[in-house]
Amino acid sequence: MSAQSETSPAKQTQDADTPNQSLPIHEFEIKDDEIEVEEIKGIKLFTIMLALCLAVFCVALDNTIIATAIPHITNEFETVQDIGWYGSAYFLTTCVCQPVFGTLYSSFDFRGTFLFGLAMFEIGSLICGVARTSSIFIVGRAIAGLGAAGIISGPLVLIARILPMNKRPQFSSLILSMWGFASVAGPLMGGAMSDRATWRWCFFINLPVGLISTVLILWLLHLPQTDKQMQLPFINRVKRIDFLGMVTFMVATICLLLALQWGGTAYSWSNARIIVLFCMFGFLTAAFVGIQIWKGDTAIVPPKVAGQRSIVFAALFSACLGGGFFFFVYYIPFWFQAVSGASATESGLDNIPLMLSQAIGTVVSGALTARWGHYMPFVMLSVVLMSTGAGLITTFSVGMPASKWIGYQILYGIGVGVGFQQPQIAVQAILSSDLIAIGISLMFFTQLLGGAVFLAIGQNVFANRLVAELSASQVPGLDPIMVLESGATEFRHGLGLQADQILVVIQAYATALVASYRVGLIVSCLAMLGALGMKWKSIKGLATIEVGM
Structure with a gap:
């Protein structure tokens, strides 16, 4: 097939919830016009x-492939003190840069922005x-995380601009x-x-794969500059x-994530460092809100996005889904290692079962959403399945x-998969074309932030309960703190415990x-609050193709 594809006209549409207002910026005014676009086929x-x-x-592989490589990495670097930062450095920059890339995608050429993110990765x-x-x-790891932020949201932004609404769910799910x-x-x-x-x-391994992706994008992706x-x-x-909003937002988020990363582990929650970080987060968040109101339509999170009920509740649903999913992805393997005695690979x-069912649920729900034209039933189904599976x-x-x-993992995984992409679909159904990139990035940010927050909460619940259980056992020669610091597998061999002591530790871990x-x-249950607040809206008839990049 030639590079020139069939064309189909589309008209930019705007949801009734969205204020129909122009964007006065200095002497320029940007309006939604009816445009002829090319649908790529x-x-x-x-x-x-x-x-x-x-x-x-x-990018997804980079999140998981490092887990089994960490023992080899620490052996070569001859240190275990930095293990936490191998994942945190990547996660921090990925999370805080999400809204930044949302702004870049809405303001600059898609191809250049996406390739910049890919190059950084x-x-x-x-x-x-x-x-x-x-x-x-x-x-x-930090630089790779910065690039990953652009790669995570970029494909969905592109899909929203080259495909009609009724085709987006199935391609987004892929x-x-x-x-x-x-x-x-x-x-x-x-x-x-x-x-x-x-x-x-x-x-x-990322280098040749990234090169192939870069060559294909440079060769095939040439989009007309139709957006005013x-x-x-x-x-x-x-x-x-x-x-100003970008910097304030990034520093505020870093303060929160560092406080959650260090609190209860490296430092106690009452430590001055943790208190100062939380105070800075609160102050900078208040400043960020003020900056967004002041900047108006040019804000990194414009008030006409943050002020919409459906967007707020979709972000809440996304945060709860991400919080539960990332928590179980991290802590279910702990069960197999600590309680069942499995290796990291095992x-x-x-x-x-959890990961594969999540992927299958995402693909199937995308196809069904495209066919039936409604995303809210899948949001509700997601909450029911996630809550039941988590229970x-x-x-x-x-x-x-x-x-x-x-x-149990399959049931929970299907629940996550069914709801995984629905906030992004809701954003596209509700927001006007110039705000879709910002909305998509906001959903990914809240998903990642939810993961960070509830991982920290879960970690503290786990650590405190483990120490309490071991202390209550009153087994002679069993040091609860030493067991906690030894890790999920080392207590079996590295502490010189007797068989009866090991059984006590296993039960305490469980x-x-x-x-x-x-x-x-x-x-997972709290996700229902987000689901109940989202607007029921059909995507049928929303055949807008946004290619203004």
């Missing part, structure tokens, strides 16, 4: 989707692969399913490469960017049959993990 669409899937798969991966010290490795498939492949690939070659290939904002002089587009295999997971017990832990699993249950 056939082999060209397939190839572009392949390029996007490859990029997203690499590749540079960060290269630095990690060649790092000779732990500090350089952490810098590489993109988002990469997270599930990568979570299945990550631990296996990480273990194989670390054991048979070198852990550095866990990062070098894109036709403004470059300097005027730069002036429109809310740099626990990754035992976690496959069953809290019944985990020592020696339970495999059929239970497999079935009790503490079940207590922490209730955090996942609570946040």
Whole structure:
């Protein structure tokens, strides 16, 4: 098929909830016009989707492949003190840069913005692969996370601009399913490469895949500059960017995430550092809200986005879904390692039912949403399945049959998959074309932030309950703090415990993990609050194709 595809006219539409107002910026005024656009189809669409899937798969893989490689990395760097930062540095920059990329995608050429994010991710991966010290490795992880922020939201922004509304759910679900498939492949690939070659290939593998994605995007993605904002002089587009809001938002989010990362682990919650971080977060958040009101339509999160009921509740649903999902992805493998005695690789295999069912649920719900034209039934179904699955997971017990832990994970995973993309679909159905990129990035940000917040809460519930259970056991020679710091597997061999002491520790781990699993249950149930506040809106008839980039 030639690069020129069939064309189909589309008209920019605006939801009734959205104020119909112009955007006066200096001497410029940007309005929604009826435009003729080109819908990408056939082999060209397939190839572009392949390029996007490859990029997203690499980013998703980077989240999981490192888990089984960490022991090899710490052996080479001869330190275990920085382990927490190997994941946190990546997560911090990915999270705080989400709204930034939302602004960039709405103000500048999509191809250039996406390739910038991909280049940053590749540079960060290269630095990690060649790092000779732990500090350089952490810098590489932070740079890779910055690039990942653009890659996570970019494909959905593009889909919203090259496809009619009734086709977006199925293609969006294909993109988002990469997270599930990568979570299945990550631990296996990480273990194989670390054991048979070198852990550095866990990062070098991103380079050729990213190159293929870059070449395909450069070759095939040429979009007309139909959006009035894109036709403004470059300097005027730069002036429109809310740099003050960006910096305030990023620093506030970093303060919150650092407080959650350090609180209860590196420092007590009453430590001055933690208190100062929370105070700075509160002050900067208040300042950020004021800046957004002052900046108006040019804000990083415009009031006409943040002020819409459906967007607020979709963000709440997204935060609860992300909070529960990331929590269980992290803590269910802990059960298999600490209670069942599985290795890191084996626990990754035992976690496959959750990840695979999430990917399948995402794909199937995307196809059905496109067919039926309604996303809210899947939001409601997601809450029911997540809450039921999470409730069953809290019944985990020592020696339970495999059929239970497999079935419970599948039920919860399907629930997550069914609701995974629905906030992004809601954003596209509700917001006007110039705000879709900001809305999509906002949903991803709240999802990641929910994960960070509830992981920290769950960690503290788990640690406090484990210490309490071990202290209550009153077993001679059993130091609760030493057991906690030894990790989920080392207590079996590294502390010189007797068989009866090991059984006590295993039961304490089981009790503490079940207590922490209730955090996942609570946040899954709280997702219903977000679901109830979202607007019921059909996507049928919303055949708008947004290609103004």
